[in-house]
Amino acid sequence: MEVEILVVGNEILIGKTQDTNSNWMAKRIAKYGHRLKRITTIGDELDLISSTLQNILKRKPDIIITSGGIGPTFDDMTLEGIAKGLNRKLELNEHAYNTIKKVYERAYKRGLLKLEGMTNERKKMAYLPQGATPLPNTVGTAPGVKISEKDAIIFILPGVPAEMKAMFRNVITPILKEKQGKFIERSFLFSGIGESQIAPYITRLEEKYPQLWIKTHPRIGLSVEVEVSITCFNVDNGEELVNKALNEARTIVLNLNGKIKE
Amino acid sequence: MEVEILVVGNEILIGKTQDTNSNWMAKRIAKYGHRLKRITTIGDELDLISSTLQNILKRKPDIIITSGGIGPTFDDMTLEGIAKGLNRKLELNEHAYNTIKKVYERAYKRGLLKLEGMTNERKKMAYLPQGATPLPNTVGTAPGVKISEKDAIIFILPGVPAEMKAMFRNVITPILKEKQGKFIERSFLFSGIGESQIAPYITRLEEKYPQLWIKTHPRIGLSVEVEVSITCFNVDNGEELVNKALNEARTIVLNLNGKIKE
Numbered sequence: 414m415e416v417e418i419l420v421v422g423n424e425i426l427i428g429k430t431q432d433t434n435s436n437w438m439a440k441r442i443a444k445y446g447h448r449l450k451r452i453t454t455i456g457d458e459l460d461l462i463s464s465t466l467q468n469i470l471k472r473k474p475d476i477i478i479t480s481g482g483i484g485p486t487f488d489d490m491t492l493e494g495i496a497k498g499l500n501r502k503l504e505l506n507e508h509a510y511n512t513i514k515k516v517y518e519r520a521y522k523r524g525l526l527k528l529e530g531m532t533n534e535r536k537k538m539a540y541l542p543q544g545a546t547p548l549p550n551t552v553g554t555a556p557g558v559k560i561s562e563k564d565a566i567i568f569i570l571p572g573v574p575a576e577m578k579a580m581f582r583n584v585i586t587p588i589l590k591e592k593q594g595k596f597i598e599r600s601f602l603f604s605g606i607g608e609s610q611i612a613p614y615i616t617r618l619e620e621k622y623p624q625l626w627i628k629t630h631p632r633i634g635l636s637v638e639v640e641v642s643i644t645c646f647n648v649d650n651g652e653e654l655v656n657k658a659l660n661e662a663r664t665i666v667l668n669l670n671g672k673i674k675e
Numbered sequence: 676m677e678v679e680i681l682v683v684g685n686e687i688l689i690g691k692t693q694d695t696n697s698n699w700m701a702k703r704i705a706k707y708g709h710r711l712k713r714i715t716t717i718g719d720e721l722d723l724i725s726s727t728l729q730n731i732l733k734r735k736p737d738i739i740i741t742s743g744g745i746g747p748t749f750d751d752m753t754l755e756g757i758a759k760g761l762n763r764k765l766e767l768n769e770h771a772y773n774t775i776k777k778v779y780e781r782a783y784k785r786g787l788l789k790l791e792g793m794t795n796e797r798k799k800m801a802y803l804p805q806g807a808t809p810l811p812n813t814v815g816t817a818p819g820v821k822i823s824e825k826d827a828i829i830f831i832l833p834g835v836p837a838e839m840k841a842m843f844r845n846v847i848t849p850i851l852k853e854k855q856g857k858f859i860e861r862s863f864l865f866s867g868i869g870e871s872q873i874a875p876y877i878t879r880l881e882e883k884y885p886q887l888w889i890k891t892h893p894r895i896g897l898s899v900e901v902e903v904s905i906t907c908f909n910v911d912n913g914e915e916l917v918n919k920a921l922n923e924a925r926t927i928v929l930n931l932n933g934k935i936k937e
Contacts, residue, residue: 423888426711427906428702429860430892433693435716440690449688454697454714468730485871486891487878517871525899526869527932534874553893554871573893598691607788609747609779609816612796616749626685628719629748630692631815631835637787644689670789 414447414475414592420454421462421482421491422572434480434577441586446594446647450474457482462494470498470565477565478585481572483555485534491569492558496542499562503540509547509556510539516554548584552576559584597651599659600642602632606671608639614665615641622658624648638674641666676709676737676854682716683724683744683753684834696742696839703848708856708909712736719744724756732760732827739827740847743834745817747796753831754820758804761824765802771809771818772801778816810846814838821846859913861921862904864894868933870901876927877903884920886910900936903928 418438424430435452442449453469455461462482469477482491496503513535520526538555541547548557548568553576558569568585570577603611608629619627625645632638641662645651666673680700686692697714704711715731717723724744731739744753758765775797782788800817803809810819810830815838820831830847832839865873870891881889887907894900903924907913928935 420714423890423906424892424904425698426701426714427705427858427860428698428700428711429904431695431698436687436690436693438690439688443689449690450718452688452714452716456712484891484893486874487881488888488890520869526872527867528869528872532871532875534871596689598689606790607782609794609796610788610790612748613794619749626750628685628750629746630686631746642686642691644685 414589414594415473416442416447416449416476416478417469417472417474418449418452419462419465419469419477419479420452420572421457421479421494422454423456425454426456434572434574437574437578438478438480438581441581442589443596443598445586445589446596447476447589447592448646457488457490459490459494459497462491463498466495466498466567470562474565476585476588477567478581479567479569480577483538483557483569483571485538485555492541495558495560495567495569499542499560501543504543505536506539506541506545506547509541510536512547512549512556513539513554516550548580550576550580551583552579557584594647595651596644596646597648597655598642598644599655600640601659601663602638602640602674603666603671604638604674606666606669607637610669611639611641611665611671614669615662618658618661618665622654624651625654625658627658627662676851677735678704678709678711678738678740679731679734679736680711680714681724681727681731681739681741682714682834683719683741683756684716685718687716688718696834696836699836699840700740700742700843703843704851705858705860707848707851708858709738709851709854710908719750719752721752721756721759724753725760728757728760728829732824736827738847738850739829740843741829741831742839745800745819745831745833747800747817754803757820757822757829757831761804761822763805766805767798768801768803768807768809771803772798774809774811774818775801775816778812810842812838812842813845814841819846856909857913858906858908859910859917860904860906861917862902863921863925864900864902864936865928865933866900866936868928868931869899872931873901873903873927873933876931877924880920880923880927884916886913887916887920889920889924
């Protein structure tokens with residue numbers, strides 16, 4: 414499957430928050446053999462969320478995951494933006510409402526919160542795009558959302574990492590597993606020869622193994638330490654091919670009098 | 676000024692590499708009072724780079740910064756993708772060629788590299804989009820690139836963080852400073868009351884100070900610890916307004932019997 418991530422949050426664009434959610438999700442999407450095609454990060458602006466979603470839908474990914482902007486404050490506008498982008502209205506979801514109510518009741522009884530009952534701000538989190546299914550938030554309050562739109566599934570997740578991760582594990586991982594593909598990644602480090610010296614050999618290796626993605630990553634300026642990374646998605650005899658190519662890459666390095674580090 | 680970042684690299688989309696470059700740049704763009712509007716991360720694909728650049732240009736940012744994909748290997752295709760997106764050809768840039776040649780000569784003499792002279796892969800890094808200016812890479816080899824396109828300036832930077840940072844400091848920071856605006860960010864942490872309890876007061880505060888961006892960020896699920904962050908861009912008496920709003924937000928928290936942690 415093809416996946417896109419849409420991150421919503423001004424705090425990321427001013428550099429206050431390092432987005433670690435995308436990397437966490439990216440690892441899991443690849444692990445189950447699916448392709449993350451794009452990560453887009455934008456601010457908390459209604460029309461921007463709506464138009465960006467519409468552009469993502471045009472690229473026809475199977476899954477769209479958004480992160481951030483679903484809390485109780487007025488500037489959390491991901492749900493409204495997504496609804497607008499889909500030409501759907503926001504409507505009070507009873508199931509979401511009851512779940513949120515229970516979370517606040519419990520927190521109030523435990524003395525974690527001082528304000529009882531459903532305020533407008535708490536109720537706001539239960540207004541979901543028409544036709545959406547609320548996703549339980551086992552760690553926080555704001556429910557996530559699942560929406561089917563033509564052939565795509567849209568998951569709207571919280572931005573708080575612990576909440577996002579719990580919801581991803583509960584709801585998205587099973588889907589990634591169900592349609593699981595095969596992703597392989599192997600790598601090694603070398604030194605003593607530069608990236609540019611090995612480059613023509615790597616090009617030939619790529620031509621020999623067109624199913625694989627063979628890439629060198631300089632780790633230190635001037636390529637004093639370089640990583641060779643070999644990756645493939647959904648190739649039948651991928652394991653065998655990656656190992657063969659990896660051994661050939663190692664031989665190339667040794668023949669050029671490079672040192673293999675690990 | 677408005678800025679967009681375009682990150683190019685499959686390694687980020689498979690979760691192998693955490694993109695820290697964007698956050699590093701975002702901090703500096705905000706610091707000098709400029710607005711980062713969007714971060715887009717895509718893979719090393721020629722047509723994708725080209726079409727994504729064209730879409731970024733349609734949004735008319737003043738500055739576009741790309742990161743990644745300018746090394747010596749065949750799968751580094753940012754320069755070619757940007758050239759294609761601008762309908763320009765790649766041409767050998769003599770200045771870049773001589774610079775790269777010198778770097779390799781020096782490295783060879785110092786015994787850092789075993790292969791002498793300019794190979795095709797080394798030469799590849801000197802093919803820049805027509806009309807581009809090479810930017811010296813003081814840490815690595817591949818030069819960066821500066822291109823003017825209508826009212827936008829495009830900077831093509833390396834993906835290796837140390838190389839990107841050096842080039843950003845040398846070339847982009849002076850421009851951000853020259854057209855420097857004013858960005859202010861202040862925050863404090865509170866506990867004991869939830870995000871949803873303070874939300875209506877924050878909304879009223881926002882209405883009172885429309886020039887400011889006042890946001891609450893839950894730090895732990897269920898909002899047991901919440902940050903209030905007040906930000907403004909390019910407001911004349913911003914410092915004074917932010918301090919006033921911050922004091923009022925503190926008073927709100929205390930009146931609700933919350934604890935201020937900071």
